[in-house]
Amino acid sequence: MNESPPVRPVPVSGFPEWLPEIRMVEQKWLDLIRSGFERYGFCSIETPSVEPLSVLTAKGETSNEVYALRRLQEDAGDTGDSRIGLHFDLTVPFARYTAQHFNELVFPFKRYQIQRVWRGERAQDGRFREFTQCDIDVINVDHLPAYFDAELPRVIHEILTGLNLPAWTIDINNRKVLQGFYEGLGIDDPSAVIRAVDKLDKVGPEGVAKILSDEVGLSARTVDSCLALARTRGTGSAVVEDVKALGVTSELLTEGLGELSHVLDSLDDLPAGSVVADLSIARGLDYYTGTVYEGKFVDWPNYGSICSGGRYENLAGSFIRRRLPGVGMSIGLTRIFAKLLAEGLLETTAKCPSDxxxxxxxxxxxxxxxxxxxxxxxxxxxxxxxxxxxxxxxxxxxxxxxxxxxxxxxxxxxxxxxxxxxxxxxxxxxxxxxxxxxxxx
Amino acid sequence: MNESPPVRPVPVSGFPEWLPEIRMVEQKWLDLIRSGFERYGFCSIETPSVEPLSVLTAKGETSNEVYALRRLQEDAGDTGDSRIGLHFDLTVPFARYTAQHFNELVFPFKRYQIQRVWRGERAQDGRFREFTQCDIDVINVDHLPAYFDAELPRVIHEILTGLNLPAWTIDINNRKVLQGFYEGLGIDDPSAVIRAVDKLDKVGPEGVAKILSDEVGLSARTVDSCLALARTRGTGSAVVEDVKALGVTSELLTEGLGELSHVLDSLDDLPAGSVVADLSIARGLDYYTGTVYEGKFVDWPNYGSICSGGRYENLAGSFIRRRLPGVGMSIGLTRIFAKLLAEGLLETTAKCPSDxxxxxxxxxxxxxxxxxxxxxxxxxxxxxxxxxxxxxxxxxxxxxxxxxxxxxxxxxxxxxxxxxxxxxxxxxxxxxxxxxxxxxx
Structure with a gap:
């Protein structure tokens, strides 16, 4: 027997681990997700868990969530380890991968990536420090056909359906609609409005109205129009008519509505109400430029999104001087799984795979x-x-x-x-x- | 287009990543390894990538290889993140897991674990800073039947055979044979001899002889006996007779030879020469106490081991006051895979899974x-x-x-x-x- 007093093993907050019977269910989910991606021809890649800090911070945004690595007891000399950190998502590594291997890839490049990511933020309901993301993206040189804006939510829809989850929806919007609408209203800084409307879930319509009038400096009438757009929600191209009925016009708005109705029309064979146009969805991240997606549990509207993504015109632009537009979606596996586990909705059957x-x-x-x-x-x-x-x-x-x-x-x-x-x-x-x-x- | 100059994406030394066509082969391997483990009823677990530093350093040995995490730009306050590090193997996390969830597990607990591990050492041929290990272990309370000492190499043998590798062997030995033999020779510090003989691959018999005489202080005759044991190699229980013929006796030696011949007899249906008793194998790690395993490529004897493991009497002793003997083996997936890739022996077929x-x-x-x-x-x-x-x-x-x-x-x-x-x-x-x-x- 070991003579020294045992080191008491305690869970590290935000780093989940499961008993074997729970892990069996998680493996089944992972298999379903993987085969769902492969069913549409997406190939797997994995990237290292670390990237150079210069890559992780190229966009600047989330750098304070990054876990950097340091060697224990490394007092002397810099071996380079002090300049790497764990990736906080799979999009940045994917962009770097595409740029680095550009000449060896076939475009349009359709890849999936199922890996853990790390964020040094406070662990709370639905937020972990280590969690598994399941991403698909399509990236192409110069131009990416609108076809993929519809293929991605179809793949994700099929997978989420197979996981047998409590009721959910995938909400869809288009950043050009927002930008074009605000431009049509004569607003100078549409981004400021997008950021404000993105807080709708947290602060409600009154809160957004207050930001728009006090901070962005919009007139009461313009604020009303912005909120009217954000209230617009529905299935199919009827939504496009609802937006047009608000009486605002601009070239970008017309373009965005065209893209939005193309996606909605392409998905009109899916069960009613599972894919919904929601003109309040903005997805805060700056790099989205067209279609955006956000999946939520219907009965837990305040729980984080279960899947999300969007189109970006030039994601790898930080790493290569080529125009590489893409569209991507991500399933928040750990977030969904942990919620169902906490709600007692996961059915376990065995503690091992033996027949x-x-x-x-x-x-x-x-x-x-x-x-x-x-x-x-x-x-x-x-x-x-x-x-x-x-x-x-x-x-x-x-x-x-x-x-x-x-x-x-x-x-x-x-x-x-x-x-x-x-x-x-x-x-x-x-x-x-x-x-x-x-x-x- | 992005206006700032691109961040040139360069590979980080020791952190491998593969093109899609290579990843397809790696996935196939992972599937074969997983199904090979499950075929024998081993269940999957995953543990967090990090453990408290107190857990990682409980054994003391490899602490200078540990990557600790630190938050970027975290100047003030300690949130606990500074006391965690990435695991350097899957054995320590498994021991901690078993101790932590002791009351919820069914024993004998047979688990497999396929995860990345990290070691902050210099990257070189066959050594990576991030790599995937595929471990199986069986752990039990108080006593672990000798049956499992033979089941594990059988599972690994079946899997390696399925991977279609260039010629390899799994060498088997028993630490009790070594310890008992050295005790029978009247050596006071058998561990020092084990450590010296473990360097046989690196320094050759003359080098080991020099350490044994100069540093351990053995007589020339005793050194000869130690080297004679280390030269003993062969299949089946004939080896046991070879050892006995060296004329050394001790209770522990007899016990060890009994265990060794039990394992060899249990595996005698496997193809001749694929499992070999090699009395020079010691596996440096201090926690092995009985059977030890080490797999090597026949044609690349100086390349690191492709699989390894052994029996330990009380692995989780650092974490719980129960006696939990176990036996485990690990396949060095990345090490094997990278070698075959470098030698041009991996056949790729497609860049995506589409039929x-x-x-x-x-x-x-x-x-x-x-x-x-x-x-x-x-x-x-x-x-x-x-x-x-x-x-x-x-x-x-x-x-x-x-x-x-x-x-x-x-x-x-x-x-x-x-x-x-x-x-x-x-x-x-x-x-x-x-x-x-x-x-x-």
Missing amino acids: VLVVVPRDERRNEAEATAARLRGRGLNVELYHQADKVAKQVRYASRKGIPFAWFPPFEEGAAHEVKNLATGEQLASDPTTWLPAPR | VLVVVPRDERRNEAEATAARLRGRGLNVELYHQADKVAKQVRYASRKGIPFAWFPPFEEGAAHEVKNLATGEQLASDPTTWLPAPR
């Missing part, structure tokens, strides 16, 4: 038990062989406690039959290890 | 193309729909450049047939989207 536990009847029959396990594994089943000839009841109890659905009894005597016990029903039947199959889980 | 590219013949037929893609996807195929009605040759070239094996032509006219072109052979056949299947890749 069968093969019982060792007695030591002299161990070879038969081993051969049975090998035969079942050879047929693609996940099989645990019990490690010693304990009492059969003890071996079966082990299987039950782990949630293994079947216990396999090799013949106790030469020439006797194999039997399989269904641990859920208690039914025990003679079975052939060369043909038996468990019911699909 | 088919659906061509858009002309804009008026887009709906037909979309419906075809949806139908194929519904049948489980990975399908890319080309984004616009470009010239057909351009669309097909896109598929070829991405390594997509088939191009699908929906009817160019109402009532015409669907056709599929095999881009490898050039063959083009009328096909039915409700029944067509690609040849398995």
Whole structure:
């Protein structure tokens, strides 16, 4: 035994970890997300967990959330480790990757990336310091067809549907509509209005009105128009008519409404109400320039977005002198998963992936038990062989406690039959290890 | 366009990343490793990338390789972030996890863990600062049956075989044999000898002899015996006889030889020469107490180990006052993968997972193309729909450049047939989207 007092293991706030039965569900989700991305031909990439700080801070915005690395006990000399930090999203690494490998990629480049990201912010409901993001982006040289603005929410919609979540919507808007509308109103600094309207969830319409009049200096009538736009919400191209009815015009607004109705029309086969145009959605990040997306749980409107993204005209511009427009969406896996776990909505079934536990009847029959396990594994089943000839009841109890659905009894005597016990029903039947199959889980 | 000069994206030494076609192969490997672990009933866990520094340094050994985290621009106040660091292996987090969740786990606890680990050491051939390890361990309360000492190398053997690597062996030894042999020789400090013999690969027999005589202070005859043991190598229990023939006896030696021959006997059905007893293997880490494993490429003996592990009597002893013996093995995925890549031995096939590219013949037929893609996807195929009605040759070239094996032509006219072109052979056949299947890749 270790003589020194144990180091008490305590969870580190904001860094979640799950028990095996929860992890089994998370793995199933990850498999569904991955196959959903691959179904549409997106390829996987992974980037290092770290980037040079110059890359992470190229946009400047979130630099104070970055975790930089330093070597323990590195008093002398700078080996370069002090200039790297953990990535805080997958978009910046993707932009850097695209620029760095530009000549070796085929465009349009459709990639997915499922990795952990880190943010040194205060851990709270729905916010973690380490969490898994599932991103898809399409990036192209010079021009990116509008087709992809509709393909991405379709992929995400299909995946979220497969995850069987409580009711959610994907809200869609277009930054050109906002910008064009505000320009049409004669507003000098549309960005200031976008930033204000982006706070609608937090401060409500009155709060936004106050910012618009006090800080941006808009007239009461202009403020009313801005709020009228932000209230506009609905499915299909009817929404476009609602915006037009507000009586504001500009070239950019017309262009934005065209793009928005193209996306909505392309998605009109999806279940009603699952994709909604919401003219209040802005997505604060400065790099979005057209379509923007934001997914929310219907019953938890104040919980963070479950997916989000948008189109950007030139994301990799910090890293390469080529115009590389893109459109991307991200599923906040950990955020969704942790919420369902906290709400008791995740159904766990087993603590391990085994289909069968093969019982060792007695030591002299161990070879038969081993051969049975090998035969079942050879047929693609996940099989645990019990490690010693304990009492059969003890071996079966082990299987039950782990949630293994079947216990396999090799013949106790030469020439006797194999039997399989269904641990859920208690039914025990003679079975052939060369043909038996468990019911699909 | 971005006006400021681009930040030139350069690779960070020791942090590998792959192009999509390489990543496809890595994913296939990861899938094979995962299913290999699950085939034997091991469950997945993941732990946070970070642990408290008190946990990481509980054993003291590798603390100067640890990357600690610090917040950028965090001048004031300690939020706790300065006391966490990235894990340098998966064994310490696993031990901490087992201790922390002790009451919620079912023992023997068989887990696998496939995650990145970080070591702040100099990057060189086969050594990375960020790399992926694939670990399996079994841990139990009080006593762990010898059965698992043989199950683990069997699992790893099966997986490595499936990866189709250049020739390799898994070498096996038992620390009790070493310890017991040295005790039988009357050596006061067997650990010093183990540490010296562990350097055999690096300094050769003469180098080890010099350390043993100059630093450990052994007589020439005793040194000869130590080297004779270290030269002993072979398959099956013949090796045990070779050791006995050296004429040294001790209780611990007998116990160790018993354990070693148990493991070798249990694995005697594996292909000859793939699992070898090698009495020079010590594995430097202090916590191994019985069986030890080390896998190497046959043709690159100086390249690092491709898998390794061993038995430890009380790994979680730093974290809990229970005796928790375990046995574990780890596949050095990145190390193996990077070596094969560097040697030109990785065969890539495609840059994306798509089975088919659906061509858009002309804009008026887009709906037909979309419906075809949806139908194929519904049948489980990975399908890319080309984004616009470009010239057909351009669309097909896109598929070829991405390594997509088939191009699908929906009817160019109402009532015409669907056709599929095999881009490898050039063959083009009328096909039915409700029944067509690609040849398995």
